[in-house]
Amino acid sequence: MYKSCVVRGFTEKYNVSKLVYFDSTDDVKAAITREKQIKGCTRGKKIDLIESINPEWDDLSEIFNN
Incomplete structure (x- = not known):
C-alpha cells in the first residue's frame, strides 16, 4: 500500500521511493x-x-x- 502511488502529493512529485528516516511521537x-x-x-546535517x-x-x- 505504501508504494502503490495511489495518493498524489510530495512522494509522486519528487519520485520518492524509500523511507530512510522517521521519528514518532504521540504529541502533535x-x-x-x-x-x-x-x-x-x-x-x-540531514x-x-x-x-x-x-x-x-x-x-x-x-x-x-x-
Whole structure:
C-alpha cells in the first residue's frame, strides 16, 4: 500500500521511493516542532541524521508493511 502511488502529493512529485528516516511521537506539537527543526537543517546535517540511525540507507518502509 505504501508504494502503490495511489495518493498524489510530495512522494509522486519528487519520485520518492524509500523511507530512510522517521521519528514518532504521540504529541502533535512536538512532531510539528521536530519537523520544523529538521526542515531548517542543512542537507549535510540531514544526511548525518539519517546515517546516525540508518547507515546503509535501508528502506525502513518494510517495518510498516508487517
